[in-house]
Amino acid sequence: GQQVMQIPQYQHVQEGEDFTTYCNSSTTLSNIQWYKQRPGGHPVFLIQLVKSGDVKKQTRLTLQFGEAKKNSSLHITATQTTDVGTYFCAGRIGDKIIFGKGTRLHILP
Amino acid sequence: SAVISQKPSRDICQRGTSLTIQCQVDSQVTMMFWYRQQPGQSLTLIATANQGSEATYESGFVIDKFPISRPNLTFSTLTVSNMSPEDSSIYLCSVEEWAGPYGYTFGSGTRLTVV
Numbered sequence: 271g272q273q274v275m276q277i278p279q280y281q282h283v284q285e286g287e288d289f290t291t292y293c294n295s296s297t298t299l300s301n302i303q304w305y306k307q308r309p310g311g312h313p314v315f316l317i318q319l320v321k322s323g324d325v326k327k328q329t330r331l332t333l334q335f336g337e338a339k340k341n342s343s344l345h346i347t348a349t350q351t352t353d354v355g356t357y358f359c360a361g362r363i364g365d366k367i368i369f370g371k372g373t374r375l376h377i378l379p
Numbered sequence: 380s381a382v383i384s385q386k387p388s389r390d391i392c393q394r395g396t397s398l399t400i401q402c403q404v405d406s407q408v409t410m411m412f413w414y415r416q417q418p419g420q421s422l423t424l425i426a427t428a429n430q431g432s433e434a435t436y437e438s439g440f441v442i443d444k445f446p447i448s449r450p451n452l453t454f455s456t457l458t459v460s461n462m463s464p465e466d467s468s469i470y471l472c473s474v475e476e477w478a479g480p481y482g483y484t485f486g487s488g489t490r491l492t493v494v
Contacts, residue, residue: 303481303482303483305482305483311487311488312471312485312486312487312488313422313471313483313485314485315380315476315481315482315483315484316482317482318481318482358421358422360483366424367424367483369421369422369423370421371420371421372420372421374419
C-alpha cells in the first residue's frame, strides 16, 4: 500500500546541536503535516505544508516541502531539552492521511 | 482548535472482556477518526466515524472487533471487544481542523493493557 517513509528512526544529539528528520513518498502528496509527540503524550499538530517548494519557519523550526511534493524535512536548530519527543510526518494522498513511522529525538545534556 | 476529552486515560483489562473508549469534542464535527498506536510505533487508522451512518473501517479492522458509535456531532465511542494481549496499545480519537491552523487534533489517548 501507499507509504510515507520517514528517517531516521532514532536520533541522539547533544543539546545545542541541530536535528533533521526526512519524509519521502513514492506518490505525490496533496499536503504534508508534521506532528510532535512528547513521551507519554499524544500527537500535537505543528504545521502543514501545501505548496510545491514551500519553506516555513517557526522560531527554531524550518520545514520544507519538495518541488515534486514527494518529500519533506523538518529541521530544528540548536536543540533544547524541550525538543525531546517523536516527530511524525503525515502525507495526504487523496482523502487519506498516512503517518510516517516517526523519528524519536533524544537530547543528551 | 477543537478540544477533545477522551476517557478512560488508561485501563488494565482481562482478556476476553471489552472496553469502551469515549471521546467528547467541544464543537460539532462531521467526521471523527479512531487510531491505534502500538508502543513506539506510528499511528494506524482504525476507522472513520460519521454521524448518522456506519463507520468506515480500514483494512485489517472489522466492526465486530471494534464497534463504533457516533450518536451526534460531538461524541463517539470505540469498543475493543473480546480483548487479547495483542490489543494492548494506545487508542486515540481525532478530528480534522478545517480552519487554521489545520491538521488533526487528537484526544489525550487511552493506554490499554490486556492481561
